[in-house]
Amino acid sequence: MIQVTALTKSYGSIQVLNNIHFTFLEGHVYGIVGENGAGKTTLFKCIAGIEKHEGEITSQYSPLKNYVGFLMTEPYLFSKITGKEYIQLLCNARGKKNDVEQKNIFDLPLNQYVSTYSTGMKKKLAITAILLQENNYFILDEPFNGVDIQSNIIITEIIHKLKELNKIVLISSHIFSTLNDTCDEIHLLEKGSITKSVKKEGFSELEAEMKKNLVGNKINQLELK
């Protein structure tokens, strides 16, 4: 279990997260949705322990950060490192040994420099690396972005498998259907606060409500001709 209590984060005078409370349970997949700038990435960074914050985050594994696999929206990669070496680096960081070639489920050109990879390939590489770290908790910030449809299907299945293995998975995505396929619960983050939490049966209602609030009359405003 991960318990988040009164999580608050500010950059100077700007408050990005405001008094957030969560309980994340094993074997559950949680979706975090919200507009750009709502604070999703900051929330993930705080839970992962990359950002300092107020409030408390606890888990049965301590320190929490050593058990989290964090997929960033844009994975950080070096220019002259190969895919295999990148995975090796992240596995070394957690003291894990793996047969990288055998576990290359996305068929990535692992012996090529990652600078030659497309956006989707970079994301798939980063996902492979955090999976091979054998983490207990997974934070996936936009895992479906820029990835081809075949790999999207594989990522969805991976998330199902992680749930089956009793892991905790947090996902953010701008594609609602991907959350619909994977999540047990979705939390709506607006201006740094959780304004709504819905279980699976309320997903379609939440999607309709978000569409109504976000799109509203904006398309008509364009006066497209």
Next chain:
Amino acid sequence: MKDYFLLQFTLITRSIKDLGINPFIGSLIYLAGFVGISSFLFYKTAFAGYAYILISLALTAKLSESNRINFLKLCFKDNDLKRIRIIENSIVSLPFLIVLVYNHQFIGAIFLLICSIVFVFSSFNTPVNWTIPTPFSKKPFEFIVGFRNTFFVYPMVYLLTFIAIAFDNFNLGIFSLLLIFFITLGFYLKPENDYLVWSFALTPKQFMLSKLKTGLVFASVLSFPILVALSIFYYEECGLIITFYLIGCLSLITIISAKYAAFPNEINFVEGFIILNCMSFPPLLLLLAPYFYFKATHTLQHYLV
């Protein structure tokens, strides 16, 4: 076009400010350094002219990198783009041209001038598809990236050791040994993303010790052929060879510690200046290395538990 150069100027002054120095003073230091190093090199060696042509061409070639040119093509009309490239190449080549002319190397200066003009009409693809093998793959990343960026230097350094032995010049041999360490120091100048530090399931102390161990072992691998060759041919100077090897190791420990002491920022100008000065009097490194080491373990507490 004016806006483009103003933006470039802003970027350069910003990067000087990031080093912790006033841009005007930084420019003066750069100018003085360039003049000083040029005078020293042209006084010391007959090959300085060739080195200056190569450095200048490498810098202008970098400006002709295809992705950059494609971006500029999208932003500017053909004529403006040509003007921008002529001005940029001139700014980069001019200091080297002046030094060459001042030292009466007119043929070299003309060659450099022609190449700079030709480069205006060319763009180069960075050769990224060929993976350079390294002996450091098991422990990414500093030595993997650093080795690939400098792989062409090692045969030259080893050749220098060979020349030192062939012409019985022990000092040149020691110089080649220190050169290896000097190159490896460069691998640690840029800080990595904080995500990569955060990923490690280590305490700050364990992290630092692991980084130092990897750095020292890999630097020793690169300097091993020189150490062995010098020890065989100058066995009576073994004590001196080991002393210089240890100075190299101590410098590496200092720079790795300084990198993480400044993390997530780069080592600033003042710290860099202090380190360089201490390297010219190595006993001071015995004080500086532990200072940076303890500062680094403190800084890393933010990322590692």
